[in-house]
């Protein structure tokens with residue numbers, strides 16, 4: 178791993194992503210899901226600026242975090258909800 182990379186643990190799987198991007202950008206670049214709606218449809222980042230709340234995931238055990246507003250940190254855990 179280089180200084181420009183971070184380990185992101187997504188739904189229990191370790192992924193390597195650029196260290197300075199948002200969690201939303203990381204999930205999109207890995208083509209991974211964010212969460213499902215109550216009707217079971219996949220949801221994903223829409224606005225990318227903290228307004229739509231479509232990118233919510235659990236980050237380091239804290240539910241309902243907007244992935245587009247959080248920068249990746251090495252060792253961070255992300256769980257789709």
Ligand code: FES
Pocket residue numbers: 201221222223224225226227228229230231232233243244245246
């Ligand atoms: S993408 Fe809209 S709040 Fe994150």
